[in-house]
Amino acid sequence: MHGGRLGLGQGTALYIGAVLGPGVLALPALAAAAAGPASMVSWAILLLLSVPVALTFAALGARYPDGGGVSSFVARAFGPRLAACVGWLFYAAVPVGVLAGAMAGGNYVAEAFDLPQRAGYAGAAAILAVAVAANYAGLQVSGRMQLLLAGLLVLLLACAIVFAAPHVTEAHFTPFMPDGWFSIGSAALVLFYAFSGWEAASHLSAEFAHPRRHLPRATAITLVIVGVLYIGLSFVTIGALGPDAGTSEVPLMLLLERGVGTGARGLTTVAAVCLSLGAVNTFIAGAARLGAALGRDGALPGWLAKGGSAGQVPRRSLTVQAVLIAALTLVVALLSVPLDPLMRTTSAFLAAVTAAGMAASLWLLPRFTPLWYSAAVATVFTLVVMSFSGWLLVLPLAVCGCAVVYWRSRHRRSAGAGHQISQAEEPAAAEAASVTSSPSAAPGSGRV
Numbered sequence: 001m002h003g004g005r006l007g008l009g010q011g012t013a014l015y016i017g018a019v020l021g022p023g024v025l026a027l028p029a030l031a032a033a034a035a036g037p038a039s040m041v042s043w044a045i046l047l048l049l050s051v052p053v054a055l056t057f058a059a060l061g062a063r064y065p066d067g068g069g070v071s072s073f074v075a076r077a078f079g080p081r082l083a084a085c086v087g088w089l090f091y092a093a094v095p096v097g098v099l100a101g102a103m104a105g106g107n108y109v110a111e112a113f114d115l116p117q118r119a120g121y122a123g124a125a126a127i128l129a130v131a132v133a134a135n136y137a138g139l140q141v142s143g144r145m146q147l148l149l150a151g152l153l154v155l156l157l158a159c160a161i162v163f164a165a166p167h168v169t170e171a172h173f174t175p176f177m178p179d180g181w182f183s184i185g186s187a188a189l190v191l192f193y194a195f196s197g198w199e200a201a202s203h204l205s206a207e208f209a210h211p212r213r214h215l216p217r218a219t220a221i222t223l224v225i226v227g228v229l230y231i232g233l234s235f236v237t238i239g240a241l242g243p244d245a246g247t248s249e250v251p252l253m254l255l256l257e258r259g260v261g262t263g264a265r266g267l268t269t270v271a272a273v274c275l276s277l278g279a280v281n282t283f284i285a286g287a288a289r290l291g292a293a294l295g296r297d298g299a300l301p302g303w304l305a306k307g308g309s310a311g312q313v314p315r316r317s318l319t320v321q322a323v324l325i326a327a328l329t330l331v332v333a334l335l336s337v338p339l340d341p342l343m344r345t346t347s348a349f350l351a352a353v354t355a356a357g358m359a360a361s362l363w364l365l366p367r368f369t370p371l372w373y374s375a376a377v378a379t380v381f382t383l384v385v386m387s388f389s390g391w392l393l394v395l396p397l398a399v400c401g402c403a404v405v406y407w408r409s410r411h412r413r414s415a416g417a418g419h420q421i422s423q424a425e426e427p428a429a430a431e432a433a434s435v436t437s438s439p440s441a442a443p444g445s446g447r448v
Contacts, residue, residue, distance in 0.1 A: 062216065070353050071290065105276025128326075131284050166259070
C-alpha cells in the first residue's frame with residue numbers, strides 16, 4: 001500500500017477476488033445442467049471473451065482512473081445521460097450479485113454441517129456482514145484481507161483440480177451436446193457471472209498508487225490465474241462427476257470428496273467462504289465508490305459524493321448499498337428464492353454494463369489498433385450473450401428508464417432554480433443599468 005492507495009499485490013488480489021469469485025462454487029453445476037459436457041465450450045468462449053474485455057478495461061482505467069468505472073468511460077464517450085444509465089445498472093446489480101455470491105458460500109456451509117437449506121441464507125448474511133464491515137474500515141484493511149483470501153482460494157481450487165483429475169472418465173463426455181447448440185448460449189449467460197468482475201474492478205482504478213503501471217500487470221496476472229483454474233475446473237467437473245455435475249448445488253465439495261475423501265468437507269467449506277467473501281468484498285468496494293461518483297456527477301443525490309476521493313471511504317454510498325443488500329437478503333430468505341435466477345439476473349445487468357463499456361472504448365481508444373479491434377469483437381460477443389437473457393432484459397431496461405427520469409427531473413429542477421435566481425437578479429440588474437446609463441451619472445457630467 002502506498003499512502004493509503006493500492007499496490008500491485010493488493011490490487012491484483014482484489015481483481016482475482018472479483019473475477020475468480022463464488023461463481024466457481026455453483027456455476028459449473030448450473031452450466032452442466034444447461035448444456036451438459038458442451039458447457040465446456042461455453043467456459044472457453046467466455047474465457048476468450050474476457051481477454052479483450054479485461055485488457056480494454058485496464059487500458060481505459062490506466063488512461064482515465066476514476067471511481068465511476070465504466071460509467072465514467074461512457075460519460076467521456078457518449079455524455080452524462082447514458083453514463084447515468086450505466087451507473088445505475090451496476091449500482092442496482094451489486095445487491096443482487098453479492099447476495100448470489102454469498103448464498104453460494106452459505107450453501108456450502110449448510111451442506112458441510114448437514115444443516116437445513118434455509119441455513120444457507122444465514123451463512124450468506126454473515127458473509128455479507130463481514131464484507132461490509134471490512135469496507136467501512138477502508139481499502140487498506142479490505143485489501144490486506146483480500147490478499148490472504150486470494151492466496152487461499154487459488155491454492156484450494158488448484159488442489160480440487162489436481163485431486164479430481166485421476167477420476168476423470170471418458171464416458172462422462174458423451175453425449176457431448178445433449179440439448180443442441182442453443183444450450184451453449186444458455187450456459188454462457190449463467191456463466192457470465194463468473195467473468196463479470198472486470199466491471200467491479202474498474203471502479204477501483206483510481207485507488208491504485210500507479211494506475212498506468214499497476215493496472216495492466218494486475219490484469220495480466222489475473223487473466224492467467226483465472227484462465228488456468230476455470231478451464232481445469234470445468235474439465236474435471238464434467239469428467240469426474242458425470243451426471244452428478246448438473247444436479248448438485250455444491251460441485252466443488254463433490255470434487256474434493258472424490259479426490260480426497262469425506263474429510264475434504266471442512267476444506268471445501270473454507271474455500272467456499274474465502275471465494276464468496278473475496279468477490280463480495282470487491283463488488284461492494286466498487287459499488288460504494290461508484291455511488292459517490294454518481295452523486296458527484298449528478299446522477300444520484302449529491303450527498304452520496306462525500307468520501308469519494310481516492311484513498312477515502314465513501315461511507316454514505318456504502319451505507320446505501322448495505323441497506324439495499326440487507327433488504328434484498330430478507331426478501332429472498334422469506335420467499336426461499338433459489339440461486340440460479342439471482343445469478344442470471346446479475347449476468348443480464350452486468351452484460352449490459354460490459355457492452356456499454358466496450359462500446360465506449362471504441363470511441364476512447366486509438367482507432368484501428370489491435371486493442372480497438374479486440375474491443376469491437378468483445379462488444380459483439382457481449383451483445384450476443386446478453387440476448388440469451390430473454391425476458392430478464394426487462395429489468396435493466398426498467399432501471400435505465402428510472403435513471404433517465406431521475407436525470408431529467410434533477411436537471412429540470414436545477415434549471416428552474418437557476419431561472420428563479422436570474423429573475424430575482426433582473427430588477428437589480430435593470431436598476432444598475434439605468435443608473436449607469438443615466439446622463440447625470442455619465443463620466444464627465446461634472447457631478448460627483
